[in-house]
Every structure is written in structure tokens, then in C-alpha cells.
Amino acid sequence: xxxxxxxxxxxxxxxxxxxxxxxxxxxxxxxxxxxxxxxxxxxxxxxxxxxxxxxxxxxxxxxxxxxxxxxxxxxxxxxxxxxxxxxxxxxxxxxxxxxxxxxxxxxxxxxxxxxxxxxxxxxxxxxxxxxxxxxxxxxxxxxxxxxxxxxxxxxxxxxxxxxxxxxxxxxxxxxxxxxxxxxxxxxxxxxxxxxxxxxxxxxxxxxxxxxxxxxxxxxxxxxxxxxxxxxxxxxxxxxxxxxxxxxxxxxxxxxxxxxxxxxxxxxxxxxxxxxxxxxxxxxxxxxxxxxxxxxxxxxxxxxxxxxxxxxxxxxxxxxxxxxxxxxxxxxxxxxxxxxxxxxxxxxxxxxxxxxxxxxx
Amino acid sequence: xxxxxxxxxxxxxxxxxxxxxxxxxxxxxxxxxxxxxxxxxxxxxxxxxxxxxxxxxxxxxxxxxxxxxxxxxxxxxxxxxxxxxxxxxxxxxxxxxxxxxxxxxxxxxxxxxxxxxxxx
Numbered sequence: 001x002x003x004x005x006x007x008x009x010x011x012x013x014x015x016x017x018x019x020x021x022x023x024x025x026x027x028x029x030x031x032x033x034x035x036x037x038x039x040x041x042x043x044x045x046x047x048x049x050x051x052x053x054x055x056x057x058x059x060x061x062x063x064x065x066x067x068x069x070x071x072x073x074x075x076x077x078x079x080x081x082x083x084x085x086x087x088x089x090x091x092x093x094x095x096x097x098x099x100x101x102x103x104x105x106x107x108x109x110x111x112x113x114x115x116x117x118x119x120x121x122x123x124x125x126x127x128x129x130x131x132x133x134x135x136x137x138x139x140x141x142x143x144x145x146x147x148x149x150x151x152x153x154x155x156x157x158x159x160x161x162x163x164x165x166x167x168x169x170x171x172x173x174x175x176x177x178x179x180x181x182x183x184x185x186x187x188x189x190x191x192x193x194x195x196x197x198x199x200x201x202x203x204x205x206x207x208x209x210x211x212x213x214x215x216x217x218x219x220x221x222x223x224x225x226x227x228x229x230x231x232x233x234x235x236x237x238x239x240x241x242x243x244x245x246x247x248x249x250x251x252x253x254x255x256x257x258x259x260x261x262x263x264x265x266x267x268x269x270x271x272x273x274x275x276x277x278x279x280x281x282x283x284x285x286x287x288x289x290x291x292x293x294x295x296x297x298x299x300x301x302x303x304x305x306x307x308x309x310x311x312x313x314x315x316x317x318x319x320x321x322x323x324x325x326x327x328x329x330x331x332x333x334x335x336x337x338x339x340x341x342x343x344x345x346x347x348x349x350x351x352x353x354x355x356x357x358x359x360x
Numbered sequence: 361x362x363x364x365x366x367x368x369x370x371x372x373x374x375x376x377x378x379x380x381x382x383x384x385x386x387x388x389x390x391x392x393x394x395x396x397x398x399x400x401x402x403x404x405x406x407x408x409x410x411x412x413x414x415x416x417x418x419x420x421x422x423x424x425x426x427x428x429x430x431x432x433x434x435x436x437x438x439x440x441x442x443x444x445x446x447x448x449x450x451x452x453x454x455x456x457x458x459x460x461x462x463x464x465x466x467x468x469x470x471x472x473x474x475x476x477x478x479x480x
Contacts, residue, residue: 052411053409055409056409056410056411056436057411058411059411059412059432059434059436060411062434063432127364130374137386140386140389141386141387141388141389142388143388144386144388144389144390144435145389145390145433148432150434150435158435158439159388182364
């Protein structure tokens with residue numbers, strides 16, 4: 001007699017901030033099969049593009065994700081700007097980098113807290129969210145809101161960071177960096193973290209590439225693909241290298257994210273130092289030309305893909321978004337079989353799932 | 361880690377006791393929008409640019425209606441207001457048990473034929 005049994009994981013589960021359902025077939029303690037199902041938070045945002053003006057749509061795509069909203073707005077604006085064929089002022093490009101990198105730091109800190117919570121290290125969860133609060137304050141002080149900052153518009157950005165505020169921002173970042181150094185020490189030395197992450201969910205370099213993984217999931221397996229190296233916004237003028245770890249397990253992905261936070265701090269500093277003076281946005285004509293455009297932007301979770309199609313007029317015809325979580329699900333389903341049931345929460349969190357993004 | 365534990369034992373809580381102790385809002389914070397109906401000319405630009413359709417302007421009756429719980433506080437209406445009657449306040453709107461609508465009324469001085477001319 002086979003002793004296989006089926007265990008539902010989610011849509012409501014303590015480790016899941018958002019609803020995803022996994023049907024896990026287990027044999028004793030081992031997971032042998034996993035089937036996902038989602039669609040619990042589908043909102044039909046892509047359809048709204050046919051009803052809303054392309055300028056209004058920026059605020060709609062900003063609300064796709066509650067964590068990386070600035071990057072969604074950025075990707076959409078870059079696509080529309082390419083379609084119209086306008087050049088964004090240099091200063092706006094640098095400001096976009098600053099806000100995008102601040103979002104990356106707070107997203108990784110949020111994820112790290114959730115991971116710590118998933119394996120029962122509640123103290124560390126609080127610690128990383130305390131550091132994150134500083135970033136939220138910076139965002140609120142510079143852009144006006146904590147998470148959905150809505151700074152990107154077609155043609156540039158809406159808010160400027162003046163010299164005085166930039167100085168204050170850098171001072172605050174120094175404190176954040178000190179906090180992150182503490183965090184890094186904990187990640188590198190703590191027994192609990194190592195026991196729960198080293199060697200769990202190993203994804204080989206070939207598999208990661210074949211399953212189309214993106215972002216830290218891919219880079220944790222040793223593939224140096226980072227969309228920022230394509231040089232969109234001001235990334236072409238900044239000095240950085242994609243963070244790569246070769247082990248391919250949960251620990252390697254954690255280290256990638258921790259190192260990326262330091263890289264982001266460095267990028268914010270570079271961007272603020274190199275930022276030229278000048279305009280922050282240009283006026284845009286109310287009608288769009290016909291055409292289709294593809295943009296790719298590196299989000300905290302990986303590469304996001306935007307496709308827009310227009311046949312003239314005020315509205316776009318079609319908007320298609322492929323979010324990083326959707327790309328990473330295939331590698332998650334590859335990692336799950338063979339793991340123990342107790343490791344499932346850690347494995348689900350290791351790809352940094354953002355279900356609301358995926359279902360839009 | 362140990363340093364953290366010791367310092368956490370000795371210093372006061374990092375969090376605020378919210379309803380009793382409120383943080384000063386930041387200078388650029390977007391809290392809620394306010395309309396000064398005396399300056400408002402009921403042009404309806406705010407209604408047209410709003411991404412969440414939370415503003416309705418009725419020129420015939422002279423009303424400016426606003427659903428605060430549908431507003432996403434993006435601030436586009438404030439930026440596009442020609443008379444600067446719309447302003448962004450720094451404080452968040454307090455929570456409420458019921459959804460309500462804010463309707464501001466203005467005496468319409470324009471004769472109805474002028475309305476027609478502008479609409480044409």
C-alpha cells in the first residue's frame with residue numbers, strides 16, 4: 001500500500017503574506033509532488049489600460065505591487081517614453097535610480113524578515129524590519145509616501161531631491177548601513193540560519209537557467225544576469241557588477257540579497273554624487289503614436305517584463321506584464337519534490353514570492 | 361546579536377504609542393487633499409486627471425464631490441489645479457467606521473447659456 005497523502009499548503013498559511021495554494025503530495029515526511037494553483041487576488045489591472053488615459057495608468061501600475069511599486073511605474077514609463085520617442089532629462093534618470101535602489105533595499109529587508117519568521121527566528125524578523133523603517137522614512141520624506149511613492153510619470157519624475165535633502169538622505173543611509181552590517185554578521189555566523197538554509201533547495205546553474213529563473217534566484221546559482229547591466233535609466237553611468245553566488249541553495253540566495261543591499265546603498269551614493277543639475281521632467285503630448293514596445297527592468301525579485309501596444313489615441317490597446325515571481329515559480333516547483341515538509345515554508349520564501357504582482 | 365539583546369533590554373521601545381504620541385509628518389508628505397471651494401472655479405480638470413475617479417464636479421449644480429476612501433492620494437489633481445484651490449495636507453485623514461462623501465457647494469453665478477458656450 002502506498003502511504004502517499006496530500007497536504008494543502010495555503011492559500012492561508014502563517015508564512016505566506018499573500019495567497020498561493022500548493023497541493024503537496026507527501027510520502028512520510030518527503031514531498032514527492034507539488035502542484036500550484038493561483039488566481040486568488042486577480043484584479044484585472046491590465047484590462048484597465050483600455051479605459052484609462054496612459055498618464056493615469058502610471059498610478060494604476062504603481063499599485064500592482066506593494067513592495068516594488070516604483071519599479072513598476074518606472075518600467076511602464078520607460079516603455080511609453082520609448083513609444084513616444086522622448087528623451088527623459090538626465091537628472092530624472094538618476095532620481096529614478098535613487099528611488100528604485102531604496103525600494104530594493106527595503107524589499108530585501110522585508111523578505112529577510114519574513115524568511116527569519118518562516119524558520120521561527122522572530123527576533124531577527126523584528127531586527128530587519130526595524131532597519132527597514134529608516135528606508136520607509138527616507139521614502140516618505142523625499143517622495144511623500146511610504147510604499148507607493150508614485151514619483152514616476154511619463155516624461156520624468158514628479159519630485160526632486162535637493163542638496164540639503166540629499167545630505168540628510170546620505171546620513172540616514174549611513175545608519176542603515178551600520179544596521180545592515182550587524183545583520184550580515186548574524187547571517188554569516190548564526191547557527192540557526194545555517195541549519196535551516198545551507199544545502200536546502202539546491203538549484204544547479206543549468207537548472208536555474210533552463211527553468212527561466214530571474215533575479216537573486218538565478219544569481220544565487222551562479223548565473224550573472226542582471227537587467228541593470230543593460231544600462232536603462234542611469235545605470236549605464238554607474239559602476240557596479242551583478243552579485244553572484246555559486247552554491248545555488250537557500251543560503252546562497254540569502255547572501256546574494258544581503259550583498260545586493262550593500263550594492264544598492266553604494267548605487268544610491270553614486271547616483272546622488274553624479275546627479276547633474278537640470279529639469280526633472282518634460283511635457284508630453286496627449287496622444288500616443290501607434291506601435292509596440294518591450295521593456296525589461298530589474299526588480300528586487302528579478303526581471304520584470306512590460307509589453308505595450310498602441311494604435312494611437314489616448315489609451316494603450318494592450319499591456320502585458322510578466323512579473324519575476326511568475327518566472328521563478330517553475331524553479332520553485334523543481335525544488336519542492338525531494339524536500340521535507342518542514343522545509344516547504346523556507347523554500348516558498350526563498351524565491352521571494354509576490355503573488356499580487358503575479359496575478360495583477 | 362548579544363549586544364543587541366543587551367541594548368534592547370535597557371533602552372526604551374522603538375515603537376510609538378500611536379494614538380497618544382503622534383509623529384510630526386514630513387514636509388513633503390502626502391496626507392489628504394483639501395479643496396478651498398471659494399477659489400475653485402469648477403473647471404473639472406481634477407475629475408479628468410484623477411486615476412481613481414474619486415472626484416465629481418457638477419457645474420450646473422455647483423458642487424464638488426469627493427470620495428476620500430477611493431482617493432489614492434497620488435496628488436495629480438493638486439498639481440493640475442489651475443487656481444490652486446486644491447491643496448495637499450500633510451496629515452493623514454483619520455480612520456472612520458463608515459464611508460462618507462465630501463460635497464462642497466458653490467453658488468453658480470454663471471448664467472446657463474455661458475455653460476453651453478464652454479461645453480461647445
